[in-house]
Amino acid sequence: MDRFRFVLFRPLQLLPVLIGISIATFALVRSIPGDPVRVLLGPRGTPEAIARIRQQFGLDEPLWRQYFYFVENLLDGRMGKSIVYKIEILDLVARRIEPTLALVAGSVLLSLLLAVPLATLAARNRGGLADHLVRLVSTSGLGLPAFWLGLMLIILFSIHLDLFPVAGYGETLADRLHHLVLPCLTIALALSAVLTRNLRASMIAELQSDQAMAARARGLSEGQVFRRHVLPNSLVPTINLLAVNIGWLIGSTVVIESVFAIPGLGQLLVRAIFARDYLVVQGVAMIFACATVTVNFIADIATALADPRVRL
Amino acid sequence: MSAPLLSVRDLRVSAGPLDLVDGISFDLGQGEILGLVGESGSGKTMACRALMRLLPSRQVAVTGGRILLGDDDLAALPEADMRRLRGHALGMVFQNPASHLDPVMRIGDQIAEGLRLHRGLDRKAAWAAAIDLLAQVGIPDPARRARNYPHEFSGGMRQRAMIAVALSCDPGILIADEPTTALDVTVQAQILRLLLALREARGLAIVLISHDLGVIAQTCDRIAVMYAGRIVEQGAKTDILRRPLHPYTQGLIRCQPGEDGGGPGLPLPTIAGQPPSAGEMPAGCRFHPRCPRASETCRREMPAPHALEGRIVACHHPLTGEVP
Numbered sequence: 055m056d057r058f059r060f061v062l063f064r065p066l067q068l069l070p071v072l073i074g075i076s077i078a079t080f081a082l083v084r085s086i087p088g089d090p091v092r093v094l095l096g097p098r099g100t101p102e103a104i105a106r107i108r109q110q111f112g113l114d115e116p117l118w119r120q121y122f123y124f125v126e127n128l129l130d131g132r133m134g135k136s137i138v139y140k141i142e143i144l145d146l147v148a149r150r151i152e153p154t155l156a157l158v159a160g161s162v163l164l165s166l167l168l169a170v171p172l173a174t175l176a177a178r179n180r181g182g183l184a185d186h187l188v189r190l191v192s193t194s195g196l197g198l199p200a201f202w203l204g205l206m207l208i209i210l211f212s213i214h215l216d217l218f219p220v221a222g223y224g225e226t227l228a229d230r231l232h233h234l235v236l237p238c239l240t241i242a243l244a245l246s247a248v249l250t251r252n253l254r255a256s257m258i259a260e261l262q263s264d265q266a267m268a269a270r271a272r273g274l275s276e277g278q279v280f281r282r283h284v285l286p287n288s289l290v291p292t293i294n295l296l297a298v299n300i301g302w303l304i305g306s307t308v309v310i311e312s313v314f315a316i317p318g319l320g321q322l323l324v325r326a327i328f329a330r331d332y333l334v335v336q337g338v339a340m341i342f343a344c345a346t347v348t349v350n351f352i353a354d355i356a357t358a359l360a361d362p363r364v365r366l
Numbered sequence: 367m368s369a370p371l372l373s374v375r376d377l378r379v380s381a382g383p384l385d386l387v388d389g390i391s392f393d394l395g396q397g398e399i400l401g402l403v404g405e406s407g408s409g410k411t412m413a414c415r416a417l418m419r420l421l422p423s424r425q426v427a428v429t430g431g432r433i434l435l436g437d438d439d440l441a442a443l444p445e446a447d448m449r450r451l452r453g454h455a456l457g458m459v460f461q462n463p464a465s466h467l468d469p470v471m472r473i474g475d476q477i478a479e480g481l482r483l484h485r486g487l488d489r490k491a492a493w494a495a496a497i498d499l500l501a502q503v504g505i506p507d508p509a510r511r512a513r514n515y516p517h518e519f520s521g522g523m524r525q526r527a528m529i530a531v532a533l534s535c536d537p538g539i540l541i542a543d544e545p546t547t548a549l550d551v552t553v554q555a556q557i558l559r560l561l562l563a564l565r566e567a568r569g570l571a572i573v574l575i576s577h578d579l580g581v582i583a584q585t586c587d588r589i590a591v592m593y594a595g596r597i598v599e600q601g602a603k604t605d606i607l608r609r610p611l612h613p614y615t616q617g618l619i620r621c622q623p624g625e626d627g628g629g630p631g632l633p634l635p636t637i638a639g640q641p642p643s644a645g646e647m648p649a650g651c652r653f654h655p656r657c658p659r660a661s662e663t664c665r666r667e668m669p670a671p672h673a674l675e676g677r678i679v680a681c682h683h684p685l686t687g688e689v690p
């Protein structure tokens with residue numbers, strides 16, 4: 055019962071959060087120095103042309119009214135028109151969302167595929183060589199900036215080994231996946247460093263827990279204790295850790311899409327910022343904000359499903 | 367008495383240079399309940415963990431003695447063979463049922479686990495057996511309760527569930543380390559009654575650890591009193607409770623509310639002083655600094671356990687021929 059209530063009412067509770075985010079987004083975008091119309095028209099723009107375009111996009115109206123247009127456009131769903139591309143932002147986003155989603159999903163999957171075995175190896179050989187190596191690698195992974203790591207991977211795998219494309223996004227599914235390997239790996243290496251350290255710590259705690267001792271006392275082997283009791287219990291906090299890191303993850307996709315020239319939302323956002331394409335920046339920022347809120351909502355539900363003690 | 371089921375001889379458990387359990391010996395007969403009593407830190411938990419070979423860390427190890435079960439010496443058995451005995455020959459129940467059950471696994475699955483992994487029962491048969499076990503330990507509506515998670519059980523029901531888990535593969539010996547300490551008094555009595563009933567129904571032998579002589583008095587056939595890693599006195603429950611021979615046992619009995627002395631309104635007598643810690647054992651008898659009967663001999667010589675009046679006592683000046 056409680057869970058139904060949560061699923062129904064939590065989105066309502068999140069409404070004020072979204073309103074706050076929309077105000078913050080709006081204010082931040084407006085505080086970027088520079089005038090979008092001047093940027094668009096360049097030095098050739100006559101004062102008349104500038105005035106006309108300002109009027110066309112409502113930029114001559116008072117700020118509070120511009121904010122309401124923004125909200126109106128958001129509620130409308132189409133999010134208004136891009137000053138640069140001259141098409142509706144919804145269409146723009148629809149064209150570019152797939153690479154970003156694939157990048158995020160691929161990175162999370164890959165980082166789990168790296169973190170779970172590495173943390174297992176380290177936790178089960180605590181204090182041993184494998185443990186020290188895993189900790190060394192994951193600690194250094196925490197310090198590396200994503201763009202640098204991405205460039206290094208490009209130099210190694212694309213230029214020297216010629217295994218993966220340098221940049222871009224393919225046409226066919228296989229081609230796209232091929233293009234996504236290095237970008238996903240770049241993000242996954244950084245993310246798995248965080249995940250591995252946390253998983254290792256919770257696995258070690260679980261290995262020493264009373265309930266693991268009780269499982270040994272009923273004759274389970276170390277492997278069985280690990281698979282059946284230690285692993286499930288230590289994965290529960292990982293769900294939340296991933297949700298907490300979703301903001302960082304989105305930030306990384308913005309950088310990585312630029313490094314690898316992937317035509318996704320991040321790249322769109324960066325270009326829109328340079329072009330002072332206000333409505334696009336606002337739109338994409340709102341999408342990222344909603345995604346963060348949604349992911350945390352889903353993580354709450356997933357935690358409750360994985361851990362019966364959690365009350366929503 | 368026929369040959370004992372389990373025979374422990376000179377069992378020693380050490381943490382580095384420190385002996386936490388210092389050469390204890392006892393027997394456990396088929397269907398017998400042996401009570402292990404003693405103050406906190408006397409090594410009761412280490413002794414019974416040693417029987418399961420489940421010591422808390424790598425630093426703590428069995429460093430001497432034999433644990434004879436049938437043809438096996440558990441103290442020398444390879445880990446793989448020992449593991450086959452855990453749950454099958456020896457089951458264990460712990461003090462805190464809340465932390466010793468897996469919070470994210472259904473109770474029924476935890477009971478069925480041993481049956482599926484070791485007995486090769488299929489999912490359905492193991493589940494049915496789990497429900498049956500829950501019924502045997504007195505959980506009402508077991509078919510529904512098997513689907514619950516531990517946090518949905520009360521403290522007493524969790525302890526019943528843990529007993530069901532320990533008994534799933536039908537061990538002949540149950541080791542219960544303070545199984546009722548975390549429970550309130552009425553629930554405590556129910557759990558003790560359950561243990562007695564299981565002994566009747568299955569011929570289960572039980573090592574029951576407690577620091578509460580009241581609990582021991584209600585359930586056990588024989589008692590072994592531990593002090594500072596050694597057994598100072600062991601014998602039939604009625605003998606020991608009625609006429610203790612070791613001054614420490616006498617002190618313990620006097621500390622019990624409603625036993626000797628300490629009537630309503632009066633402060634309970636206590637044994638003066640603190641038990642020694644493993645690092646700083648006194649020379650001679652370990653109890654002598656707190657013992658009213660201590661003599662020069664006690665300060666110099668460790669008393670060897672010897673048979674006296676139908677039990678085994680380790681004391682230079684046992685309380686023979688005195689009316690307590």
Ligand SMILES: Nc1ncnc2c1ncn2[C@@H]1O[C@H](COP(=O)(O)OP(=O)(O)OP(=O)(O)O)[C@@H](O)[C@H]1O
Nearest residue numbers: 381386405406407408409410411412422423426644
């Ligand atoms: N992990 C450990 N490493 C080293 N020594 C330990 C460890 N755990 C306990 N000890 C020591 O072992 C001794 C015996 O402890 P044990 O837990 O067996 O006592 P106990 O009789 O069960 O007491 P309680 O009634 O408090 O449970 C104590 O002196 C304790 O300090």
Ligand SMILES: [Mg+2]
Nearest residue numbers: 410411412543
């Ligand atoms: Mg103990």
